[in-house]
Amino acid sequence: MPEYKYKRQVKNILINKPLQREYTMLIIIIMMLSSLVVGFIIHYTLKQGFLGSPYRIGKVSPYEVLSEVNYLLIVRVSLAMFFSIVVAGICGIVFLHRVAGPVYRFHITLRRWADTGETPREVKLREGDFFQEVAGEFNRVFKLVNEHEEKVQKVALRLSELPIGDLRPDLADPIRKAAEDLKHV
Secondary structure, three states: OOOOOOOOOHHHOOOOHHHHHHHHHHHHHHHHHHHHHHHHHHHHHHHHHHHOOOOOEOOEOHHHHHHHHHHHHHHHHHHHHHHHHHHHHHHHHHHHHHHHHHHHHHHHHHHHHHHHOOOOOOOOOOOOOOOHHHHHHHHHHHHHHHHHHHHHHHHHHHHHHOOOOOOOHHHHHHHHHHHHHHHOO
């Protein structure tokens, strides 16, 4: 089996696109809704605070001040929320890579096992990936299967070494066939 480098690479960052896309979109929608709520709360609070006051500050009304402050607050809060959405999206992709990567590794290992018939030695995951315990269980199963395959090969070898030349053909032929079948397991 060729050696596989277990490094994160930009070209491989989206390895389970449906899972990563769904989680990332969920985070983005939540962040967008939170930005709308925060913007509405700030606007409503400032407007209520200034409109509730009958005072004038010199020749400038509080409503004019509110309009300028409101514009600045909306712009600043919107920019802050936009950057937080971008950061949340990037964090979502990176986080899910730690989930989707092991699932992808399991998929590839099992597919290779089914295609080649060769039992893998072990599944290796990167440090920090999730499902380390599942990889351990896969490795335990692979070890047991490899041990059983070795036992079958030993039995096949012993069967093929039996002196069956003196046996009747009706007994010797099934033993020869069983030995051949076990060699190909």
